[in-house]
Amino acid sequence: MVLYFTSEIVDPPVTIYMGKDKFENNDLIKYGFPEDVWFHVDKLSSAHVYVRLQPGQTWLDIPPQVVDDCAQLVKANSIEGNKKNGITVIYTPWDNLKRTPGMPTGQVTFHNHKKVKRVFVEKRVNEVVNRLNKTKVERYPDLMQEKINREKIDRLKAREEEFKEKERAKILAEEKRKAEKEIQDLFDPSQMRSNWREEEVEDINAAEEDFM
Structure with a gap:
């Protein structure tokens, strides 16, 4: 008792x-x-x-x-x-x-x-x-059964927390992958464009001819 x-x-x-x-x-x-x-x-x-x-x-x-x-x-x-x-x-x-x-x-x-x-x-x-x-x-x-029930609850909570932690890790990994891809794209030569234009040179030459 x-x-x-x-x-x-x-x-x-x-x-x-x-x-x-x-x-x-x-x-x-x-x-x-x-x-x-x-x-x-x-x-x-x-x-x-x-x-x-x-x-x-x-x-x-x-x-x-x-x-x-x-x-x-x-x-x-x-x-x-x-x-x-x-x-x-x-x-x-x-x-x-x-x-x-x-x-x-x-x-x-x-x-x-x-x-x-x-x-x-x-x-x-x-x-x-x-x-x-x-x-x-x-x-x-029934103290033994109460203990068994409590341990089942603890194991379930532990599994739920482990699952949540894995999901959080997946989300962080995906965010990291996207960030790294954005940085790679930023410095990808194929994605770069030059500001040089041939027309600008011609315009300058034309302008110089006006003063000759």
């Missing part, structure tokens, strides 16, 4: 979700989307909370208000962290999560520790937690 929340403090609203237990957390780690961002209480056990941004957005695009919402939610869903003040919440892009052989279920490390940010949470803010809990929905999604 996966729990879904909606943060409506930004427009458009964003979806926040988390696994019910460590087994769902494993699936969320495995079947995340490129625009997902993972949140967790630092050095303490807690839920794995994700925010799903719009396609094409990165973790650097998260509004500060949404970071605060996720931090409050992950704190509220940490048995130990919920009791403490002054905790730290860490977050990183989904594709930076790393599992190694033998690692306990639901546990993760990172490919790049420099891509992990920290946010300080002084205390639980019930107003925020209650607002998010009012939007909570329990679902049993």
Whole structure:
């Protein structure tokens, strides 16, 4: 089971979700989307909370208000962290999560520790937690199928973009060919004409005879 929340403090609203237990957390780690961002209480056990941004957005695009919402939610869903003040919440892009052989279920490390940010949470803010809990929905999604569908969409978009790029390249190549042909025609001897006219010489000679 996966729990879904909606943060409506930004427009458009964003979806926040988390696994019910460590087994769902494993699936969320495995079947995340490129625009997902993972949140967790630092050095303490807690839920794995994700925010799903719009396609094409990165973790650097998260509004500060949404970071605060996720931090409050992950704190509220940490048995130990919920009791403490002054905790730290860490977050990183989904594709930076790393599992190694033998690692306990639901546990993760990172490919790049420099891509992990920290946010300080002084205390639980019930107003925020209650607002998010009012939007909570329990679902049993087929995460693997959702991932497959998403990858199909990404491949289709990639093919469309590749086709557009080839068409743009064809147009540019044709424009270049025409420009080069125009330059060649401009300097083609067969296309050149002389300004010299025999009649002009005769006219001058005739004019000179008038003064003789």
